[in-house]
Amino acid sequence: MPDTLAAPLTAGSVARIQRRTVGTLAAGQVLGSVAFGATVSLGALLAADISGQDSLSGFATATVTLGAAVAAIPLARLAARRGRRFSLSLGNLLALAGIVVVVTAAAIRSFPLLLVGVLMIGAGNAGNLQSRFAATDLATTERRGRDLSIVVWATTVGGVVGPLLLPVGESLGRTLGMPPLTGSYLFSCAAQLGALVLYLVALHPDPLLTAQRLARSGEARKEHIVEVDRPVAARYAIFAVAGSHVVMASVMAMTPVHLAHMVSADTVTAVVGVTIAIHVFGMYGLSPVFGILADRWGRLRVILLGQGLLIASLLTAALLSNAEGGVMLALVLLGLGWSAATVSGAALLTEATVTSQRPRRQGRSDSIMAFSAAIGAAAAGAILGWIGYGGLALCALVIVAAVIALSPLGRR
Template sequence: MPAAVPAGALPADVSAVQRRTVLVLASGQVLGGLALGATISLGALLAADISGDDALSGLATASLTLGSAALAVPLAALARRRGRRISLSSGMLIALLGVAVVIAAASVRVFPLLLVGFVLVGSGTAANLQSRFAAADLATDATRGRDLSLVVWATTIGAVLGPNLVGPGEAIGAALGMPPLTGPYVFTIVAQLLAIALYLLALRPDPLVLAAKLRAAVADDAGTRTMTHPDRPALARFAIFAVAASHGVMVAVMAMTPVHLLHHGATLTVIGLTISLHIAGMYALSPVFGVLADRLGRQATIGIGQALLFASLLTAWLWSEVSAAVTVSLILLGLGWSAATVAGSALLTEATTEPLRTRRQGRSDLTMNLVGAAGAVGAGVVLGWIGYSGLALVAMLAVAAVVAGLVLVRRRARHAA
């Protein structure tokens, strides 16, 4: 089956498989988000406690990001060889091992071992990112954005619930004799075990394997394989760039917002609300952008994402001293990221032929994570140099680069036509 087929081209039974696949992947995202939500919320606290230095607390999140980047390509390669079912469950299994290492490191209070554990936990993030591509394996042109966005949206549930389990988790951990700050990982372990079982047992038939088999079976009257879309490497490269640049802008500004607000007198309650609304912007409306990507086109929706990102950065630049304005800016930032990520991921999938798809998808996730890590590090330097308003202006350069790339690919498409 070609990765991109006309609307209505899938047989009824394959359409039913796709609906079931999206449901399984969305359920896995809830479990994965739940597991990682507790992990991320405690990472900085554990790093500061074990290292004895608050300045090293950020290394926990950095290790998670680098782990996700490092494992993105191997997991994509595993999907290419064995299918999504094995790849996704393996990613969660590695993350489960990472949680065990984190708990052991907290017990013996060895900081380097803790960071190794968080690198392994990053495999769970890589698996969660791969899930959105798995939702597109059997999708049609008319539903690819929607199906992909539904899986992205499911992350909202776990991301919201995970941090709220810290209190109950600490009580459970104390009863079990676990090291301080590791009790909530009980929920992480349970969620990851359930996710592994879900992928292994319910993700049947494997969407990537089935897509490859159907693709091989489709032949025209001349006996040659039918390919609805040719491979378009330039368009695929633009999709990777658009997703990575948008992610870098989001991470850079989001990472520095709590520091900026705190330095300007905002309470922890206001900071927490701002970040919560930002996360809601990232995930809650992703199905809307999925539908827009299907109806208006992937490139048009990427353009909408850049407009939202620009509006966010303009707000942060003009009213950086106003807490309410910064909150609005963070909401717009999340919405822009969502539009660009959903549409860019759909564009990458349909711009790439099936034999090359998982390789490019892994490369996209690798690039996305590396740019995010670099954005977080660089944002701290820029914030100290020219402040929050200056950071917003610098981030606008990335938005401008994506818009320029969008204009270029559209111009090339018109000339090719």
């Protein structure tokens, strides 16, 4: 099937393409989030187990975000040349290869090889992250936040189910003779294969290539095309998204390790699975609400709402760090704050950027976001060992304060 339609594009045909694109991307996000959600919870535990040192556990999350950072810009450039379908499918292939490497590393107890596999999974997740931008390629100004948030919301299903599959995966892995803590990668592999087939078969015509055609030809309505470039607002959007992601990633990465010292060894897998599941629900479950608010209230106000939720989360984590229920509440608020800032920040970045520059800035945003989170996650392990989980939460407040202080730039 062709990547773009040969027939002239009308407002009605563009709307139909957009609806089909959002549906396909949402289904792909369900599968991709099952794959990623079933493994992200295991990264820190595998790293600590294989290395024998809790202080190195943060390197798993740091490496997965580093992989996303390295791959974000190349995948965005490929999308600009060959379309979203090509870049998303390539991301699925990278993640599949990474899963094989991680399971092999666990079998031979190789910490460096584990990081290589996690790096590849992170590179694959860079493609998955770009799905939210693909939802904005043909969106109108009035629905940009809503369409983006629908794709983000679809991650709820897999993101919640994935961590809950950890006990089942462990049982299945033992039956098949797999290394400890790797059984859930079977679900990840199946989900990645499903997403790959979906994108190859159903993502036609390609939304980005179609948007580029609209920009060149002037077909359909002008509201699909951004004609005014606002680089200062775009840079603030990148900073707000990256800062919020650093806060979320650093605290979330250390939560499994912190909980492992609070609960018994027999229940740690289940407790970690439930905690990460409700955190992921916070990240994605209310994203359509934040998308609607971003369309109605404005992008900047919802970014600031997200910072308020992050402050509530970090204070809860600091004050109730020794209570299992307090940690769970903090993780829910952490997810909600991340969701508000990410949905509205991505919408602001898109509408502050002309169509021809979108893939480049979107790739740069994902790369900066992932690089910053990789540094934050690596530092989080050291901070956890130094001043504990509550101290880590208080340190993260500095980043939230910076996002709030620089918010006037988002109005330019």
